[in-house]
Amino acid sequence: MIVVSIIIPVFNEELTIVELLKKINAQSLDGFELEVVVIDDGSTDKTPELLAKHNDLFQHLDRLPSNQGKGAAVKAGLKMASGDYILFQDADLEYDPNDYGVMLNPAQTFNSDIVMGSRLNAPKFTRVAYFWHKLGNNLITLLFNVLYNTTFTDVYSCYLLYRRTLIDPDSLRTTGWEQHAEILAKARRKAKIIYEVPISYHGRTYAEGKKIKAYHVIAVVWTIIRERF
Numbered sequence: 001m002i003v004v005s006i007i008i009p010v011f012n013e014e015l016t017i018v019e020l021l022k023k024i025n026a027q028s029l030d031g032f033e034l035e036v037v038v039i040d041d042g043s044t045d046k047t048p049e050l051l052a053k054h055n056d057l058f059q060h061l062d063r064l065p066s067n068q069g070k071g072a073a074v075k076a077g078l079k080m081a082s083g084d085y086i087l088f089q090d091a092d093l094e095y096d097p098n099d100y101g102v103m104l105n106p107a108q109t110f111n112s113d114i115v116m117g118s119r120l121n122a123p124k125f126t127r128v129a130y131f132w133h134k135l136g137n138n139l140i141t142l143l144f145n146v147l148y149n150t151t152f153t154d155v156y157s158c159y160l161l162y163r164r165t166l167i168d169p170d171s172l173r174t175t176g177w178e179q180h181a182e183i184l185a186k187a188r189r190k191a192k193i194i195y196e197v198p199i200s201y202h203g204r205t206y207a208e209g210k211k212i213k214a215y216h217v218i219a220v221v222w223t224i225i226r227e228r229f
Helices: 017-025 047-053 070-080 097-110 131-148 179-190 216-228
Strands: 002-010 032-040 060-063 085-088 114-118 160-163 194-198
Touching: 002 017, 002 070, 002 097, 017 032, 017 047, 017 097, 032 047, 032 070, 032 097, 060 070, 070 179, 085 097, 097 114, 097 160, 097 194, 114 179, 131 179, 131 216, 160 179, 179 216
Parallel strands: 002 032, 002 085, 032 060, 114 194
Antiparallel strands: 085 160, 114 160
16 A cells, blocks of 8 residues: 655635545545645634544644745645655645546556646646746746756646655755745656656636745746756
């Protein structure tokens, strides 16, 4: 049985967190066991109350005393995780747990070290939204591929699966949106078998609660370069 730790950072997601956790618990994956790790990043809405009410839907919960950012929440979650693999899951339902089977197949079939879920590589569907987001992601992906000799199509997809032993959480230096780039870069340096699979994407608009902004790309680019050299 392969244990996969699902890391879920949460900040003010009262509208989606319970539905998401129920979707995760509904997954039936032969050969896999899911360890659900939730980190409440100082939510000020009803998220803490809902998590307390539905504590049967996860194995581990950490509540940060104040909002410290997604990276800080992820780092806290990684320290609690005990699975063979780590898989990140946003709490806003932009990414669908029904894709877990696709994500986990290369780990089971090919003993992969990293599996990246791509929203751009023949997914069943991808919600059309912001041109500049796609352009920025393409540029970040191109930079990563050039510096790390990879062929990813979507490096800033939330669905990143990697073997837990590839990264020591205490080695992570970033706590912002750029942390995803740091994790992927560190994992890529040690990984021998890497796969990419298509996943579906239901992206939110800013009016619906999307949080990442265009200026975050600056820190992401710097992190990709710094980790390489």
